[in-house]
Amino acid sequence: MPQLPAEIILHVLECLIPPAAPVALSPRDPVTQTLMSFTLASRLTHQAAKRLLFKHCIYLDSDRRLDHVLSQLNAGDGERQPEPVGLFLAPFPYCNLEEPCVIKRVDQLLSHIGGNLRRLVIDIPLRSLHPDEDEQRLRKILRAAFVRLTRLEEFCSVRDELYLDTKETDDESEPPVWSFWPHLKRLALYNVSVEEPGFLQALRQCSNLTHLFLTRPDCLWEPIDPALKGITWWSSLQRIVIVNTAKDYELELQRCGPGWKTSFLGQITCFEDTDAAESNTPTLKAMPSLDYISVKVPPDLEDDMIDTCQEWVCQHAVAGTLWDISGASFTREHREVELPVDEHSS
Structure with missing residues (x-):
């Protein structure tokens, strides 16, 4: 034969x-x-x-799979395994970050493959262990591990804003870890406070960032720090997308109050006539597009809007389809997006 x-x-x-x-x-x-x-x-x-x-x-949704991949990478079979360009990382059990063994293995994994990693999606409970509770200094290990990922071009944090602060007070705030990634082009974060000076300064520092996805962000209409007036933190951005439910979208519009013109949204929306002589702000042609995606919540999950939004973002981020999903312009009209079937659920 x-x-x-x-x-x-x-x-x-x-x-x-x-x-x-x-x-x-x-x-x-x-x-x-x-x-x-x-x-x-x-x-x-x-x-x-x-x-x-x-x-x-390399889809690591359990500590068991993390252990298996590490054992394969460390196997002395004489042939070096290729480093992945993409990684899904969710190895922590029971929504608990206080797992020293898992953190040690995450550090080892990122040390091993970080030099070639271009795309990363994480679902890690970083907010479950605050700096003032971190007696084993586990957050410091994780922060150092993620800072090393300087080749990343695409990143999504499903549960938070990549909360890797190690200091206990606001007076000792640290720059967001993703601001240390010079090649970063696409960034998706959950529940970030967009009026924070550190966040806006970090955006300005990411000179290659073109796409920003913000899921259920806070303080969209809050005035930003006057010290940032005239700083074009959006200079490299081409597209900003707000992801939320229709109900919370309407609530967000109602928060628009005095001072909104100097807010995160106020600076990039077209809700007003722009007075070109008023400041050094760029023309509307230089502004990024601003879209809204309304995630449809099934009737039986109306009390789980957070989980629904996070699941939707996670599925599309892992599939690589998140960045090109169409949305509606940020007005009172919105587009409802059907939640796809979770192919990874048991």
Whole structure:
């Protein structure tokens, strides 16, 4: 019986990876399952399939999977495994950050693959352990690990604003970790206070940032610090998207009060006639587009708007589709977006 040339077999394996590859293919994805089977099929396909698994399928939604990947990376089989360009990281059990062993392994993983990592989605309970409660200084380890990810171009924090402060008081505020990533182009954060000077100064520092997704942000209409007047913190941005539910969207519009013209939204919306002689602010042509995406909440989940929004963002961020989803201009009209089926739930 004639056999296919090895080159064709290996090319078929390569073609399993979709052209617009997600950040990380989940263990339940048919592509991942197929590659796993090919690691057992023959000596020829074993290494090729294993290489593709490491490159495209590092989906760590448990401490067990984190341990398995680390053991494979540290295996002394004489052949260095390729470093993934994308990673989904959610290894902490029971929404608890106070897990020294898990944090140590996360540090090891990011030290191992961080030099090549371009796309990262995290679902980590960073707010579950505050700096004044961190007796084991675990937050310091995590902050240092994430600061090292200087090759990142795309990042999403599902549960928070990448809350990695290690100081106990506001007087000792630290710059956001993502402001240390010079190649960052696309950033998605949850529940960030957008009027904070540190946040706006960090945006200005990210000279390559083009897309900013803010899920359920705070203080959209609060006046920003007068010291920031005239600073174009949006200078590199092309698109800003607010993600929330329709109900909370309407509530947010009602918070628009005195001083709104100097707020985060007030500076980039077209709700007023711009007086070009008033300040050094750029013309509207230089402003980023501002869209709103309203996540539809199923009737049986009306009390879980936070989880619904986080789940929606997580699914699209991991799939790599978040950045191109269309929205509605930030007006009283909004677009409802159907929540996709959670393919990763058990």
